Structure formats: C-alpha cells, structure tokens
Amino acid sequence: MADVRSETESNSPLDVAPRTAAAYLDPHYWNERFAAEEHYEWFKDYSHFQHLLRPFLSPSHSVLEIGCGNSRLCEELRRDGVADITCVDISPVAVERMQNRLRDIGLEGIKVVQADMLDMPFGGESFDVVIEKGTMDVLFVDSGDPWKPRPATVDKVMKMLQGVHKVLKPEGTFISISFGQPHFRRPLFEGQGFTWSVDWKTFGEGFHYFFYTLKKGRRMSDNKECGSERPSMPSISLLHEELEDENYIFRTTICEELET
Numbered sequence: 001m002a003d004v005r006s007e008t009e010s011n012s013p014l015d016v017a018p019r020t021a022a023a024y025l026d027p028h029y030w031n032e033r034f035a036a037e038e039h040y041e042w043f044k045d046y047s048h049f050q051h052l053l054r055p056f057l058s059p060s061h062s063v064l065e066i067g068c069g070n071s072r073l074c075e076e077l078r079r080d081g082v083a084d085i086t087c088v089d090i091s092p093v094a095v096e097r098m099q100n101r102l103r104d105i106g107l108e109g110i111k112v113v114q115a116d117m118l119d120m121p122f123g124g125e126s127f128d129v130v131i132e133k134g135t136m137d138v139l140f141v142d143s144g145d146p147w148k149p150r151p152a153t154v155d156k157v158m159k160m161l162q163g164v165h166k167v168l169k170p171e172g173t174f175i176s177i178s179f180g181q182p183h184f185r186r187p188l189f190e191g192q193g194f195t196w197s198v199d200w201k202t203f204g205e206g207f208h209y210f211f212y213t214l215k216k217g218r219r220m221s222d223n224k225e226c227g228s229e230r231p232s233m234p235s236i237s238l239l240h241e242e243l244e245d246e247n248y249i250f251r252t253t254i255c256e257e258l259e260t
C-alpha cells in the first residue's frame, strides 16, 4: 500500500492495530484508535481508484461516505468538484476529529454525522452516490466460513445494504471498495428486493482490491457474468508479502477459514 502518511501526522498502524480482528466490530476500539491516530488510509488512497470513481461523480451530485474514519477521501472528492458531501461514522471521536480537521482546512461545508450504518438517519432517496471503503468489510471479521457466513453476519450486511438502497436516489450508485471477492459479495449484493445492477473492477498492484458499482434501477439477470476477472483466492503467505501493515490482519480473518 502506498504510504500516504507523513511521519508527523500518523502513528505506525501497528501502534493502533487490535489484538484480534473481532475488535473491529467494537465502537470503543474505533474511539480509542481515532483518539490516537491522525490519519490512516485503509486499502488504498483516492489516487489509486480515482479513475474508477470519477465517471460516477458530478459536481451536482450529493455523496454519502459511510465509515469515513480519518480517511482523506471526502477532501479529495471536494477537491475533485463534488460540493454536497456527507460523511458518517459510528465513532464520535472520528466524527469530532474529522469536523475539526475540515474546519481547520476550510472545508467545513462537508457534513460529518455520527451514525450507525445499520440505522442511518437519512430519508429515502437522499443521495446520488453512496460510497464505502473498507467499512462493510468490518461486518465480515467474525463471519466464519466466507462461503457460508454466519446468519448474524448476513443479517447485519443485509441491514446495511437495505439502508444504502433506501437512501439512494432512483438512479443512484453505491460504490463499495472491498477486500471481498465477487463470489462472496454477489450473493449479498443481489439479495431480494434490491433493484440495482452489480458490476466490479479491480485496482492495485499485486493484491487487487475490488471496486463494486451497484446502479439502482438497473437490476440485471441473476445469471449475468459481470466484471473483468474471476480471481482465485491468493494464499495467506502471498497476502502477507503483498499487504503491508494492518490490512493483513483484517484480511487474514476474512479468509482464514479457507486456509484450514
């Protein structure tokens, strides 16, 4: 992962990494982490997927970012011309620090709201684009077998997706940037009641991240083969070499069942 942090503004990610991946489900963990950490960019920063995201953005769009943490994505979107941006995070510490930072750099027009993505405080059809980077993946850290995730995991993921589907405008787009491979994510994205199409691309060198685009109002046949690749699951040792820092811990749990 390109290191987008400078010495002065970020802790080593291992200073704030949890002992077990289950901590990623705990809002207290995120509060403590964000109290100590200035900036950490999960997966990759905007420069790596800007070419994929831009076609879905326009200056007139309203954009919701779910689980902003201390990422700089919202700033980058603003600099790319998107005026109406709302960020949410479950951590009040992340929200307060993000608000302070945006005020300090003169971007207070970006709204930052504390909210649980499983119960979002927005009316139906509010946003043209909803984007999340690494946030939905948090729900999978205790999913068990990725081929057959626990019912509790599926319930939470479906709740999140139903919320996203609800707040999207009729022709809006949900962008999900994820470790999760299409054979694990498609059955959820294509759940009953969703009127969106599901497509994806990949980005990154060595290890590929998935850039999903779900376009509301364009549901396609359940048998449609989409995306450009059918990746196989890389081994943990390969991932360890290719995934620097904490992304490895996150990913290890997501696919550990495959290794046994």
Ligand SMILES: C[S@@+](CC[C@H](N)C(=O)[O-])C[C@H]1O[C@@H](n2cnc3c(N)ncnc32)[C@H](O)[C@@H]1O
Binding pocket: 024, 030, 040, 041, 042, 043, 066, 067, 068, 069, 070, 071, 088, 089, 090, 091, 094, 115, 116, 117, 118, 132, 133, 134, 135, 138
């Ligand atoms: C893996 S980090 C990703 C942060 C950021 N999107 C990035 O790319 O760097 C997950 C983020 O989701 C937030 N989060 C976890 N559970 C959440 C929930 N139920 N609702 C909203 N945000 C949540 C965490 O506080 C954290 O900021």
